[in-house]
Amino acid sequence: MVPLSIIVLLLMPAVRMKQCPYCGKILRQDESECRHCGRELPINMVQCPNCKKFVPEKPYCIECNKGL
């Protein structure tokens, strides 16, 4: 029997995640404020598929300059 937590982890990549720029916690892409520190999140953050960093949603990654 596969533990539920493993299934959740396998499903995770389908959900777009972002990182709170204030406290660094991982949040869902559609959240407009951090449920950990309560601050508003003005910038859409996406995870770069190349360097795996969380960067503002732009045509390119500000960390590695590759296209997103």
Ligand SMILES: [Zn+2]
């Ligand atoms: Zn936060």
Ligand SMILES: [Zn+2]
């Ligand atoms: Zn990158």
